[in-house]
Amino acid sequence: MLTKIFDLAVIRNKLLFKKGATMVVTSSAGVESTLDLAELAALDGIAAADLAKIDGITNGTGAAGKALVLDSSGNIAMPDGGYINLSNAAVAAAGTGQSTYTALADQINAVTGADATVGVALPAASAGRAIFVVNTSQTAVLPVAPVNAGNDQINSLTAGTGVFTMGPARAAWFIPTSATQWYVTGDAAIVGTPTEQELDGRLATVTEINRACDVSTRIVNATSGTLTVTEAEHDGKTIVLDLAGGIAVTLPVASAGLKFKFIVKTTFTGAASIKSVAGADIMIGHAIMGNDTNDAVVNWQAIAASTIDTIDLFGTANSTGGMAGQIVEIEGLAANLWFVKIIGDAAGTEATPFANTVA
Numbered sequence: 001m002l003t004k005i006f007d008l009a010v011i012r013n014k015l016l017f018k019k020g021a022t023m024v025v026t027s028s029a030g031v032e033s034t035l036d037l038a039e040l041a042a043l044d045g046i047a048a049a050d051l052a053k054i055d056g057i058t059n060g061t062g063a064a065g066k067a068l069v070l071d072s073s074g075n076i077a078m079p080d081g082g083y084i085n086l087s088n089a090a091v092a093a094a095g096t097g098q099s100t101y102t103a104l105a106d107q108i109n110a111v112t113g114a115d116a117t118v119g120v121a122l123p124a125a126s127a128g129r130a131i132f133v134v135n136t137s138q139t140a141v142l143p144v145a146p147v148n149a150g151n152d153q154i155n156s157l158t159a160g161t162g163v164f165t166m167g168p169a170r171a172a173w174f175i176p177t178s179a180t181q182w183y184v185t186g187d188a189a190i191v192g193t194p195t196e197q198e199l200d201g202r203l204a205t206v207t208e209i210n211r212a213c214d215v216s217t218r219i220v221n222a223t224s225g226t227l228t229v230t231e232a233e234h235d236g237k238t239i240v241l242d243l244a245g246g247i248a249v250t251l252p253v254a255s256a257g258l259k260f261k262f263i264v265k266t267t268f269t270g271a272a273s274i275k276s277v278a279g280a281d282i283m284i285g286h287a288i289m290g291n292d293t294n295d296a297v298v299n300w301q302a303i304a305a306s307t308i309d310t311i312d313l314f315g316t317a318n319s320t321g322g323m324a325g326q327i328v329e330i331e332g333l334a335a336n337l338w339f340v341k342i343i344g345d346a347a348g349t350e351a352t353p354f355a356n357t358v359a
Helices: 037-042 048-054 207-212
Strands: 022-026 034-035 088-092 108-110 131-135 142-145 164-168 171-176 183-186 221-224 227-228 237-241 248-250 259-264 273-275 282-291 299-303 309-312 327-334 338-345
Touching: 022 037, 037 273, 282 309, 299 309, 299 338
Parallel strands: 088 108, 108 131, 221 237, 227 248, 237 259, 248 273, 282 338
Antiparallel strands: 022 034, 131 171, 142 164, 171 183, 259 327, 273 309, 282 299, 327 338
């Protein structure tokens, strides 16, 4: 063995290391490290710019143009304005069942074409591999199935075959907690159009909430000779009857929970009435009528055993009501049953406003 110590050696051509040779380097602290020349050879061909990506990095901190190294807890913090770009794709739903649904391959998937029939299928579950799905349809639900011919389970649906239904305009993470179990975040299963959704388990729909809470639409003015009342347009509203010649009002089919309030704004000078849409819908309740000359009060009653289906708002020269300021409140108690409360004045020889006129 030849040993020679050099303070400075200059190699003009090349320094040749034979197969199996190693290089021993001593640090300033006196620690020796042995370098396998195969390791040095592996650096051949790596660009200096690429080597610079590992120079000056800080464990656990992301930096532009630098490699990412997790900290001792396995975390990493991105700089302000930085982000990790997940794989993403626009995917068209297809197929008629689990085996023919479009297979999802990316982490973020904007799914188009949902029509409640075509769908998508998740990849095989793998703990930590989250899949984000967006149903871009505003009106149709999107079936999301586990991988075909597998034993994966979505939430508590049937393992292997249970299909999760995403509501219109819904998005959610499908998160696997094992090699066979997916869980869905948020309210992705809420179904219905954006104006008919159930909210957080509540039974009221958006339409019903708007009907009850939208102050700007609480008053409905009726100025034509006929008015067909509907649940969508008039439930929970105050309907102002404002036509001197008279208005013929037809109620919808009686059902529990419907409420309508009618106010006579202009005294009727011609026939006016509020009628059931069918003779099977009967009315019970009271009409408290005051004499327009001496304010004597009469209580006219419609009882359950009767076949009352009409409120006459004019009679003979307002003898059954129809004078300005009269109020008629109607509430559905059950199928085929209305409750009626009337308060107002009558003229001449007062008479009951209740009648049976609908076939």
